[in-house]
Amino acid sequence: MELLGGATEPLSLTQIANHLETTKTTAQRFLNTLIQLGYVRRADGKKYLLGHKVLSLAFRFLHSEGVFSHARPYLEDLSSELERSVSMGVLDDTEVLVIFRKERTRFYPFAVYVGSKTPSYCTAMGKVLLAALEDDELKALLERANLFKVTAKTVVSKTAIFKEAKKTRERGYAIVDQEFSLDLYAIGVPLLNHSNEVVASVSISLNVRDKDDPKLLERAKAKLFAAGQQISQGLGYDGPYPAITR
Known part of the structure; x- marks a missing residue:
C-alpha cells in the first residue's frame, strides 16, 4: 500500500513485483487480498491504485476532528476566487x-x-507539517525519508531542510519556489484545532511568474490566510494566524 500510495500513477503488476522484489504470482496474491479488503482497486483492468478504504481512514480521522466539514467550502471558494489549484493534506509517515x-x-x-502522496520536504503542505513536528521527531523523519531531487532547485540536505522548517515555523507559513516543479510557486498554511495542534495543511499553487506580480501575490496570500484562519477558528483555534504551534 505504501508503494501504491507513493506512486504518481497506477502501477502494473510487473512494476509492483519488481519494486517489491518478488514474483508476479506472489504480488498478485497480495493484491487480490487487498482488493477484497477494499484497500486496493484496479484501474483500466491491468493496473492498480489505492482503494477508497485507505482514503476513508484518513477522512474518518479528519471528520472526527471536524476538519472536513469546515474546510471544504472554504477551499472550494478559495480555488474559485483565485482560479488556482488548492490542496489539503496530512502527514503520512x-x-x-x-x-x-x-x-x-x-x-x-x-x-x-x-489519495496520492507527495514528498514532505519540497512541497508547501509538507513544509508546514514538518515545521509542526518536535525537533527530535523531525530529525528522525529526515533520517528515514527518501530525499531526492525533484527539480534542480530541490533541497535534499537534512541540515538545510531542518533550518527551513525552523524558518517556516517562525514565519507561520511555508513557501516553495520551484522545488517541486520549475513552473510552481506555492504557499502553504496550517489548519489548527482547539488544542493548538496542526491537524492538516492547505496550499495554493501559483505559476512561478506570479511571484513577480506583487498585487497578485499579496491577494493570493491574503485569501489563503483568511481561509486558513476561518477553518482553524471553526476547529476551535483562537490564537494568532498564520502560526505553527507544537
Whole structure:
C-alpha cells in the first residue's frame, strides 16, 4: 500500500513485483487480498491504485476532528476566487497524503490527486507539517525519508531542510519556489484545532511568474490566510494566524 500510495500513477503488476522484489504470482496474491479488503482497486483492468478504504481512514480521522466539514467550502471558494489549484493534506509517515484537491492548472509533470502522496520536504503542505513536528521527531523523519531531487532547485540536505522548517515555523507559513516543479510557486498554511495542534495543511499553487506580480501575490496570500484562519477558528483555534504551534 505504501508503494501504491507513493506512486504518481497506477502501477502494473510487473512494476509492483519488481519494486517489491518478488514474483508476479506472489504480488498478485497480495493484491487480490487487498482488493477484497477494499484497500486496493484496479484501474483500466491491468493496473492498480489505492482503494477508497485507505482514503476513508484518513477522512474518518479528519471528520472526527471536524476538519472536513469546515474546510471544504472554504477551499472550494478559495480555488474559485483565485482560479488556482488548492490542496489539503496530512502527514503520512515521511510523505503528504493528499485528501483534498481542486485542480485549476497543473504545474507538475505528473498527476496530484486525492489519495496520492507527495514528498514532505519540497512541497508547501509538507513544509508546514514538518515545521509542526518536535525537533527530535523531525530529525528522525529526515533520517528515514527518501530525499531526492525533484527539480534542480530541490533541497535534499537534512541540515538545510531542518533550518527551513525552523524558518517556516517562525514565519507561520511555508513557501516553495520551484522545488517541486520549475513552473510552481506555492504557499502553504496550517489548519489548527482547539488544542493548538496542526491537524492538516492547505496550499495554493501559483505559476512561478506570479511571484513577480506583487498585487497578485499579496491577494493570493491574503485569501489563503483568511481561509486558513476561518477553518482553524471553526476547529476551535483562537490564537494568532498564520502560526505553527507544537
